[in-house]
Amino acid sequence: MIEPVLMLTDAPTDVDKSIISSGLDDYNDHKVGYRDWRPLAALLRDPDTGETLGGMIGKTSYGLLFIDLVCLPESARGQDIGSRLLAMMEQEGIARGCRSAFLFTITWQAPGFYERHGWTEFGRIACDPPGGARVFMTKTLTQPKD
Numbered sequence: 001m002i003e004p005v006l007m008l009t010d011a012p013t014d015v016d017k018s019i020i021s022s023g024l025d026d027y028n029d030h031k032v033g034y035r036d037w038r039p040l041a042a043l044l045r046d047p048d049t050g051e052t053l054g055g056m057i058g059k060t061s062y063g064l065l066f067i068d069l070v071c072l073p074e075s076a077r078g079q080d081i082g083s084r085l086l087a088m089m090e091q092e093g094i095a096r097g098c099r100s101a102f103l104f105t106i107t108w109q110a111p112g113f114y115e116r117h118g119w120t121e122f123g124r125i126a127c128d129p130p131g132g133a134r135v136f137m138t139k140t141l142t143q144p145k146d
Contacts, residue, residue: 065093
C-alpha cells in the first residue's frame, strides 16, 4: 500500500467535512445500531423582517442535548429572552428523550447565566487571554411536574 498523505489545513472543504461526518455516523450506527443526531435551534427573529437576530444552535444525540453556539444582540439582553430561548432548547431536548445537557462557555461570556438556570460546572481549562478559561457545564433534564 502506498503511504497516505497527511495534511493539516485551516480550510477543510465541505466535502472534507462531509466525509468525516458520514464516516463517524456510519461508525456510530455500526456500534450502537442506530443513528441519533438531530440539529436544534431556538432563534430570535425581527418581527417586521423575519431576519434572524440571534439565538442558540445545538443538537441532540444519544440522549444528550448539546448547546453549541449562543449569541444575542446587545439590544436583546436583560429582557429574559436568553432565559426563554434556553428553556425552549431544554424542553425540546426533553421532548426528544434527552436526560442530560451540556455546553461550554468562556469565563467572560455567560457561566453565571447558566448557573442561574440550574447548570453546574464540571470542568475548566485555561485559555487565552491570560486568566480566561473554557467552562464546561451540564444539567440534568427532567420532565416538568404537572
